[in-house]
Amino acid sequence: MPSFFKEYFDRVTAITTIALIGVGLMSIYSATFDTHAASSFYRQVIWTAIGFTAMLITMVVPLRMIQRTAYVMFFSSLTLLLLVLVMGKVVYGSKSWLGVGGMGIQPSEFVKVTTILALASYLSKSNINVANLKDLIKASGFVALPCVLIMLQPDFGTALTFVGMLIPILYWAGASNFMIVIIIAPAFVAGAAIIGTTAFLIVLVLLAVALYMVREDRFFATLMFGFNTMIGVFVQVVYEKLPMYQQKRITTFLDPNNDPLGAGYNVIQAKVAIGSGGLLGKGFLHGTQTQLNFIPKQWTDFIFCVPGEEFGFVGALVVFGLFAVLLFHGVKLASTAKNKFGSLVAIGVTALLTFHVLVNIGMTMGLMPVIGIPLPFLSYGGSSLCSYMIMAGLLMNVYANRKEY
Template structure:
């Protein structure tokens, strides 16, 4: 530890070496393991060939690794200064997607930039974590007790939620709201404040349901009674359950899943990729993937606990909760526990924006670990 601190006070090149040494490479190995599972599953989803899914996903992951390590080197004060710009950029992109977004499956969720599709709602989740962490890191216990100090961060959450709902993208909007609520709670909200926030929820849910699109209402109806339209709205979830059950304890074997290989399974490379894992590798393989996801979430929580500055703790908790909500919504969706919401399984499902933004989040998480001993003053702007 003393040797590391001496390196951090040395020349820039030595400080860089010290920071690289402090990265949790075991955590990076877990990330690579999950991405590796995604690669072999996407290889199977394409019928045993690397294109069009596995090879591009591997290239994106390689870029994501570089991005992750680069962000992990950034000190807390740089992240705090950049948080407001990231949040503002995320809102600009969310507004832009409503006016010039690429339409896919009835929703405007993507922007075309240089021939590439980007999904601003994914970046908005990371930006929200950083800006809320910056705001709450500057609030003491007395300010947390004053409701007026909670109004600005509440709007910081509600604005992207409203913009994402407008796309419409209900699943991601729920995750953004969940991330905001978790950061409010961990920042030290009083019990009476939480009760006040919860009281209007039933009315808001009723109001929101009345303004849902027809296909979103159909998803809820299908969730309750999927057998009512087995070849239409209920097809996806019925096929997903068949694939989950057909794997049994040990699975049907790699590249031999009947529902996946015969193309009965819908969106098998994105939203329903976990069902391919369960079908080919069985309960044992599915449980192993879930265990790996739990290890990544718990590792993030441990990093939050070990961090000595409040900003870093909130960043680590926010990123961990983002990953948790990703996994919870996707796994619950494919198992039929909640309505289908179009949320991918991080690092496993095919997709560029989701992959790079998850890796950006892991970079922020590792930054809190690398700089876990950094002390920040009350303004959060510089080390003490």
């Protein structure tokens, strides 16, 4: 019996997930128990129970069935997204907005899961080869659809997470290095162009080196280099022409320290919270920053401040460790899974989680722009918790089926 258990039950995912949720619940409790949002903790407990059920179901559903229904789930979740968009537009008159509050669901969180599944299902077909430009573009379409709908909400940060997930999946599925460079490059070029000419030139040099190293068709490479240069110049020209306040908005986004009481306020307070935690932290429920609510709504996107402040360097390392174990395990699972679909699902889930973890903790510590995405398993929010638990369930499912072709 124990060997059967070991063979089919993914203990690593199960233990790290549960431990992370535990840290999350403690943090939410600490951040809210003495405020008007005290009910958040109990709601999150209920959501945990719901998420747990969802995780167990996801774990035992036959993987082939998930693969076969992936498109259906994908498109129905998109319909839900569309519905939100349409309903959200009805402003006054016929719809009452007061009733909307409370325990709503956020379809965009679930679309993350269905997009991974649809993409994995598409890429695992035997006649699809992402080394082929046409297939690569089609595959990207699976991400473009939800991205556009979410951008319209408008929720830029969430839309970005889809791109963060797409690139590793394409890479894993065999897209050429050249293609990956081409996809990533414009974002870096545009960002650098805004920061300044020097940064722009450095990125261009790096791009040239990268293009040389991946060694594809030289003509096409030169064309792409020229294209990126143009993007950079264009962005710089447009940026210069923007009114001051809009320029300020962009620089504040890239570096929140520019606006200490507006957008930068949270980041500065978050850094103070984490920094003041020191080596061992101030103790559970004793973080002054946390308890005095210096960080508005920190139980959502800025939840990492709580373990950072109350449990210090050691506590934060434990959280990092749990995430690291889970994510490296995900990569390993992707490479051991014999089943192509399972492998792609594992890498997709891992990529999405990685993007969230790095960007969320990065923004809490002032390393990344604040784009408002949750920290998986820790942040308050029913829809996001459930969708991450479903993702954990998917990893466990892939584990159980890893030896099947």
